[in-house]
Amino acid sequence: MxxxxxxxxxxxxxxxxxxxxxxxxxxxxxxxxxxxxxxxxxxxxxxxxxxxxxxxxxxxxxxxHPEVVRALTEQAARLWNVHDAATPDRAALLDTLARLLPEHLDTYALFSTGAEVVEAALRVVQATAPPGRNRIGALRHGFHGKTMGARMLVHWDIGHQSFAGNSVLGYAPYCYRCPLGLTRPTCELRCAALVRRHIADKPSTAALVFEPVLGAAGVIVPPPGYWEQVADACRENGVLLVADEVLTGGGRTGAFLASELVGVEPDLAALSKGMANGFPFAVLAGRHELLHDPAAATPGAYASTYASNPLGIAAARATLEVIERDxxxxxxxxxxxxxxxxxxxxxxxxxxxxxxxxxxxxxxxxxxxxxxxxxxxxxxxxxxxxxxxxxxxxxxxxxxxxxxxxxxxxxxxxxxxxxxxxxxxxxxxxxx
Ligand SMILES: Cc1ncc(COP(=O)(O)O)c(C=O)c1O
The missing domain is CATH 3.90.1150.10 (Aspartate Aminotransferase, domain 1)
Known part of the structure; x- marks a missing residue:
């Protein structure tokens, strides 16, 4: 002992x-x-x-990591917080993100935690949703954080079901504990077919917020074909795809985004844990037209006290440059x-x-x-x-x-x- x-x-x-x-x-x-x-x-x-x-x-x-420590300590000696004003590292960080992320995700807003960036994604969805689309879809067993908007999408873990609000839940591809009692491959991905139907039947759904691989619930890896069907249903029905890559983003699964591995092209992606090697930092990556939409990009919409702060930017820049270079x-x-x-x-x-x-x-x-x-x-x-x-x-x-x-x-x-x-x-x- x-x-x-x-x-x-x-x-x-x-x-x-x-x-x-x-x-x-x-x-x-x-x-x-x-x-x-x-x-x-x-x-x-x-x-x-x-x-x-x-x-x-x-x-x-x-x-x-010595390079992240150096970047952070040099930044700590220089400047800590100027709200979301630009600092010299920011342009370089944005260029690095543009190289590492799929080409269509070319616009970024910077935050500091996972829940905060998920909330920012929800605000973009809410601001840009056509009239009448007031529901958000999510998957059972998904985890998106502990703030109120994120909690609306999480119906397990610490028991706050009462905050379910306007969310609708679909079946996760949890093959080991199939919610429908089926087994692969004879199941023919019935879970995906039901999510598909759910999406088609609920025209009030604005977006599906999803973890491509469900992390907190125990690394639930979808079988081939699941995301293809669900993503197609979202596209056909005008439902935005919002990838919560807070845990998976930054290379953890072997691609910069797990969405790339499972074959989904998200409209928005939230990243945090792997971004700045443990320093609080988060990125909302999105399609240009979505994050520039005047309804979403109102003055101050992507700003907050610690969003875009110089220390996080320095740590993220160093982290991502090492991931890319090595x-x-x-x-x-x-x-x-x-x-x-x-x-x-x-x-x-x-x-x-x-x-x-x-x-x-x-x-x-x-x-x-x-x-x-x-x-x-x-x-x-x-x-x-x-x-x-x-x-x-x-x-x-x-x-x-x-x-x-x-x-x-x-x-x-x-x-x-x-x-x-x-x-x-x-x-x-x-x-x-
Ligand atoms: C997929 C996912 N989304 C959101 C969060 C919330 O992140 P945070 O704890 O930084 O608020 C987590 C945290 O584990 C997560 O795994």
Missing amino acids: RQQHRQLAQLEREGAHLAPGASEEAAVGRRVFTEGRGPVLTDLDGNQYLDFASGTLTQSLGHG QLLEQVRKLGELLDGRLRGLSDRFENLGDVRGLGLLWGLEFVTDRARRTPSPELARAVYAAALDLGLRVALGGHVLRLAPPFTIDEALLDEGVRLLERAIERAVTA
């Missing part, structure tokens, strides 16, 4: 004043981290961890194949690992009490999470799913080491 006494003393001290409601990860993990270098974190008692959660799926380049998307695809093979090995070995799925360097491991019934086991996921921390591996925990999202810059040896630690953690948890 690793030393934890200094950390526990700190946690007890802060407990006197800190509001409860921490993430499950923080509550179960009970760690006090002091430093991050590349893929390695250190805690207050000097223990080290391989960070396969990359912060909160944010530090794509690993912790404390061809890290290729690296994500290569390491992703390796991880795929290793994780499938684990699922062959452990009966309680019901499903393993992912793309690039974004993977979800679903724990069950037994394979036949697929009964979710949050207890086991939590036990594996805690055992992994004790062994020196940090992953992301949510309900009965563990997510893995190592930094793009990790080497093969450390990737293997992380999987070995995970294997030992599962062994410990299932035999406990």
Whole structure:
């Protein structure tokens, strides 16, 4: 067992004043981290961890990447906030975004968090929607943030169903737990056909807000054909496609946008986590005509206190330039194949690992009490999470799913080491 006494003393001290409601990860993990270098974190008692959660799926380049640190510290010494006035880095950042994003997404508004950028997308939808189109579509199991507009689209997680408002929900492509009780390929993508029908039957729908790969719900990867059908239905019925790529954007799945991998051409895309290597920053990318629409682009529409702030811009510019220069998307695809093979090995070995799925360097491991019934086991996921921390591996925990999202810059040896630690953690948890 690793030393934890200094950390526990700190946690007890802060407990006197800190509001409860921490993430499950923080509550179960009970760690006090002091430093991050590349893929390695250190805690207050000097223990080290391989960070396969990359912060909160944010530090794509690993912790404390020297070029991002340099950009941030130089900017911190110069200028912090001039509202949304231009600073010299901004033009360069916008050019980089234009090179990395699909050509049709050529106009950008800059923000600081995921929920904030989703709200900005909703405002654009609301402002530009033809009369009578007052509903927003979303998918079951989608997650879009904790602000009121975003909550309207999220009907699970922390139980705020009453805010459902004017949203309509369609079936997510959750094959492992098919909402219709079907199996592939005989299902013939009935979930997509129903979403299609839903969209056609509800002419009041202005937009579909979607995660191309559903991240928070446990890395739900759509089967081929799902998005083709749903996106076609949106196009045929004049429904805007708003990709929430807050988690997937920036290369995590092996393409800059996961939408590119699943074959959707969104009208708007919201990006955040992977944009500035952990510094609060977000981008709303959109078609020129949409973000320039006079109804959307009213004075101040894309401005707020921290939107377009110089520190975020400096960090984002450095992060994205490294991703582009070092061809890290290729690296994500290569390491992703390796991880795929290793994780499938684990699922062959452990009966309680019901499903393993992912793309690039974004993977979800679903724990069950037994394979036949697929009964979710949050207890086991939590036990594996805690055992992994004790062994020196940090992953992301949510309900009965563990997510893995190592930094793009990790080497093969450390990737293997992380999987070995995970294997030992599962062994410990299932035999406990
Ligand atoms: C897909 C998606 N959208 C929106 C959000 C909300 O982002 P934030 O926590 O920065 O507000 C998240 C956060 O995990 C997310 O995964």
